[in-house]
Amino acid sequence: MSYNTMYFMLMWVRTALPLPLVFLLMIHGVSSAYMSVSYSPSHICALKDSTVIMRCSYTYPTGHQIKKVYWTKTKDKEDTEEFPNLSNDTEYSQRLQYLGDKQQNCTVRLSHVTLKDSHKYYFRFFTDKDKWVGVPGVTLTVTDEFDLQVESPERVTEGDSVRLTCKSSCTLTDRATFIWSRNSQPLTERRDRNNELLLQSVRREDAGRYSCAVHGHHHISPDVHLNVMYPPKSVSVSISPSGVIVEGDSVTLNCSSDSNPPALNFSWFKGGTFVGSGRIYSISKISSDDSGEYKCRSINEHGEKYSDAVTLNIMFHRGLGWHVWLGITVACVGLFIIIIIIITLYTIQKKRINCRSAAHDYENDDPRAGTYTALELKSRSPDLYDTLTTVHPRPAVLQSGSSEYENLHSKTPR
């Protein structure tokens, strides 16, 4: 058994052996220019059903003559041979084609790879004097789909230069074209080299969910959220209640700002003087002292910003206090009482006059006087006039007797 074969055997029990011994053997294998096999690349990642070419070359001392060459793989349980000839294996025989020669080229092609083909493969050769197995071999990984992952810094600040990388479980060839998406919308405008997306000076609008894909393949990486931090912007103050503020009102000033992370530190200034902190500034009973220009300042860890000044215009009704209203009420009540007294006196006076006049009517025997009283009503009420004319079409009737007078008198309401 040669050193090379021994080394190969040791690879399987490496964990069980003292590490220095393994290294000693490895150094021996590498440093001796005796025989060697090299693979390029030494790791291959392939999609299921694709064709893989394992590039390989080998050297041996001059004077040796190549007798046998074949490719082998890590030993399976069912393999009887220590280094089975892959071309003998029914699993591979139809798909494996040796492209090399018997001098130095040991390239092989494996087509229609399956997930089960994920193994380490070795080139083995025999000279007339010795035999060799090309460790550490070439590693083939076959996947259903490229397992893509976006690598991105979790938090960035506006203005930063940000690099997003599309990572794959396999090392993809340089020819692969990457497609980037933000919030499921393909990013067409930015084309960056290879598998990187470079955001030169990141803006707020660049925040979102990023994913990547490889052109020609269906698989899309899971979304990765890019959080862009920025100092407060568009700081504004709203006044509640809106509209006219009257002295004595409760007034609330509300400071709102757009920032990431949200600002938690708010300060209020009245004409440049600090008056309070917190998002809301309340004045419970506004007075003339509170009128003026107010500003709010919003701070987060990335910066600060002041709002525009808002002016509190307060309407005053000075002198119209409770005592004034009491005075007005007293005056009104007094006036009312005076009016009542006047009406009462007037009514009493009128009643007295009426009584006196009625007594005078009955005392007077001349019917003409009664007629005068009755006719005088005509000018006051047209209805009454009609009644009078219907009942007494001729004024001469008045002279015919006192009974007629009685009749007329009864039609006249008192």
Ligand SMILES: *[C@@H]1O[C@H](CO)[C@@H](O)[C@H](O)[C@H]1NC(C)=O
């Ligand atoms: C290949 O197969 C043949 C017959 O099927 C057998 O004789 C030979 O030993 C095998 N060689 C290897 C290296 O497995």
Ligand SMILES: *[C@@H]1O[C@H](CO)[C@@H](O)[C@H](O)[C@H]1NC(C)=O
């Ligand atoms: C490996 O197997 C193939 C197919 O059976 C055969 O043609 C070839 O000669 C074998 N090589 C060696 C070294 O056994």
Ligand SMILES: *[C@@H]1O[C@H](CO)[C@@H](O)[C@H](O)[C@H]1NC(C)=O
């Ligand atoms: C080995 O052979 C393959 C296939 O014929 C070829 O593509 C490759 O260039 C060769 N390598 C060297 C080093 O000659």
Ligand SMILES: *[C@@H]1O[C@H](CO)[C@@H](O)[C@H](O)[C@H]1NC(C)=O
């Ligand atoms: C302050 O303004 C913000 C944004 O307009 C609003 O969401 C919030 O409810 C307001 N707070 C109060 C106490 O009015």
Ligand SMILES: *[C@@H]1O[C@H](CO)[C@@H](O)[C@H](O)[C@H]1NC(C)=O
């Ligand atoms: C708010 O910011 C001011 C100015 O930087 C600082 O003095 C104050 O301590 C901060 N307040 C809070 C509650 O963080």
